[in-house]
Amino acid sequence: MIPRQSRYNRPNGPGNPEGTGYYVPMTTAYHADSSQLEDKEILTWEGFGEGTRQLAQRITDSGFEPEVIIAVARGGMIPAGALTYALGVKLTDAINVEFYTDVAETLPDPILLAPMLDTDSIRGRKLLLVDDVVDSGRTLALVLKLLRGFGADVRSAVIYSKPTTIVQPDFVWKHTDNWIVFPWSAQPPVNPAA
Template sequence: MPKVPVKVVSFDEIVEWSRLLAEKIRGSGWSPDVIVAIARGGYVPARLLCDWLGVTDLVSIQIVHWPVAAQVAEKAYVKYPVNVDLSGKRVLIVDDIVDTGDSVELAKRSIEGCCRPAEVKTAALQLITSVAKFVPDFYAVEVKEWAWFAYPWNAVEDAVGFIMKIVRETGKSEWCLDEMLQAHLEWYGREYVEKRFGHILYALDMLASRGAIRLAKCRA
């Protein structure tokens, strides 16, 4: 078993989950006037929901909770709040995934406190029920065991974070490609390495060019 379980998510899955989420929202009899995307993971799901639900007003709030892949911040905080008047509006806050739920809950409190909306509801593509302290009003997919879901919009960011996690925890800054790939297999699993191989190579080159790691030739 890998040290960090990783599930790679495709764009096709994102589109299907957003359609399912929209159906659940429509089926509830409730509809939003404005959608608020939680930056940055909520951008794509929120835009897709705008399309499925016929909503044209889209704004964003940035909450920082996972500054590095698979490494949670000590406490979620609002980096960039919503600064618009939403008086009388039904607001739907959207994120890609709810794990602890801290980001979505904080976004809800922030918007209720500053923007005077008529009503605020929350939604996510996925909910990890084993760790969630806050359950959104709507979600498409229930996940029972925690994993790091590698979404397509942060593939290089994940790769950089995963590489640097290996570097920090091993204390080794010089790697050959074969060694690094073997470490990835042990830490993150075969599915991640096979599906994100190109992104791993790109991230290695980027980190080497910045001097964050040193790449060496593998011994024959």
């Protein structure tokens, strides 16, 4: 297991390997309001279903057979779930990362959030790391480095890839320059009824 840290923004040191960001406890989730954006791509539930099937076919055709699918939470959780069914993979896990704070606004670096991934269960296994989008590529780079550091054979899959990424995912459904509105995050969180 990756050790949990009890304080925010704990620097690199024991239990926080260099280059893996900061481990922090849970934070409040945000909702990116993209209603004012003109250049955006809206993914529907139907489009998502078709896209994940096409992505699964690309993975299968490559010959890569993942043993475990790891979601980058939160955005990668629904795509990862769809891919577990499409690929027939039972074993799943998630790694919690925060980077975006609003539309086109990020933290200085991606940070890992508790609870942490059970790394003992992935040593030496074939992993498929799944996220919704790779934009700068910094989150993907952080998590790939972390997982490979535990001896895993890791490939990555995303629904969307942007040309600004520093890391090219192994499997991509679609390329775009626009902000993407996903069906699971299009609406703000539910508030208590009056």
